[in-house]
Amino acid sequence: MDLASIGISMLSMGGMGALFAAGLAVANKKYYVEEDPRIALVMDNLPGANCGGCGLPGCGSFAEGVVHGEVAISGCPVCNDDAREAIAGVMGLEATKGEKIIARVMCQGGHYESAHKGEYLGIETCTAAHITGGGDKLCLHGCLGYGECVESCPFDAMEMSENGLPIIDEDKCTGCGNCVDACPRNIIELHPEADTVFVACRNTDTPKDSRKICIKTCVGCGLCVRGVEEGLMTMENNLAIIDYHLYGQGTELPTAKCSTNALIVLEAVPEEEALSA
């Protein structure tokens, strides 16, 4: 290829490029879409993790929704009160305080508590273990211990304990619910911060089987149900269930009666105690 054709190539391509660029520049001016400047301001105050906790695809669409009045500012479960106030300021509204929601793990069956049926050598994720043989623990309802929830947390609020159970940092947890979706066994639930008493077990096996698979399981004895007001707790499929509509702050539940420590005040069982058990 000689110099002339290189020159012609450069000229023709450059010329075409410049021509199209000019055309697009004109079109851009003509078809310019004005965006509400408040969208960017609201966006600045959002966490920006695109966690999807609000039910929209990301923080961008949430900001758009707020500005257009389609979603409430409190729709973002992740924002702290300061951010909500700032957004309300942008929109000229009064901020309402939302209750802090925290994810809670409804299982205490770590490596030490639960009985094992063998060794699991498959892909080390909860989903894989769940759909193949159910991991190495006998319990078919409890934590598998491969930490898929920890990986799904966009706020770094979870870690796996030595005992193979996820621990949630209550200060960092924003209640976005990603871990709830990540858990193939549905043992993570979102609860208001005020709720502290839980039946931390989801095992529905018969009492006889339950005792064999885990020392901290709800065996379905029903002692707790008999000790409280009518309706506050019920037994379903060998599992005690607390009705949180009736449960209020200061309600006493018979945690001491539970023979297996499945009904707990959440902070009451520190890790060391679990290790010695």
Place this chain on the structure above:
Amino acid sequence: MSYFLIFFSAAIVNNFVLAYFLGICPFVGVSKRVSSAVSMGMAVTFVMLITAVVTWLIYHLILVPFDVVILQYVSFILVIASLVQLVEMFIRKVSKPLYDTLGIFLPLITTNCAILGLALFSVLRDYSFMESVVFGLGAGAGFTLALVIMAGIREELELAPVPKYFQGAAITMIVAGGLALAFMGFAGMI
């Protein structure tokens, strides 16, 4: 070849999607609802028509006289990319809901092989200016037709008792195959 034959050939007999298997990505991606399929078809038809005009001019007035035919691919891509930018701006201005519905498939028209295929076919077949305009229109109409038929079937499928393991992508592939088979019936007419 008469203009009618060129149009008919591009739209039906040698349909870009169902006979040449070009532009399959939006064919599967934007065929969930008839309304958005029609809009997508219109956008692609517009880009195809203008591409046919501009690339013919570029090829016959710049590339051939200056003996730089080697640049045809890159210059055609340049034309297509600029046109898609223009369409994107236009749709965003005129109809935000449509812009959201088409989503990523709108900018992806740039890399839609049906459009580059159109430009290259019309060079390869040595079409005159008017012929390549008609060819562009026909190809666009064929693309719209394929998309709309597909969208119509998929709307019906939403209500059909599809076996569990065939739901979603699987049944879509089967339907696409069936459609292509049906269009094979036209093969050899022209």
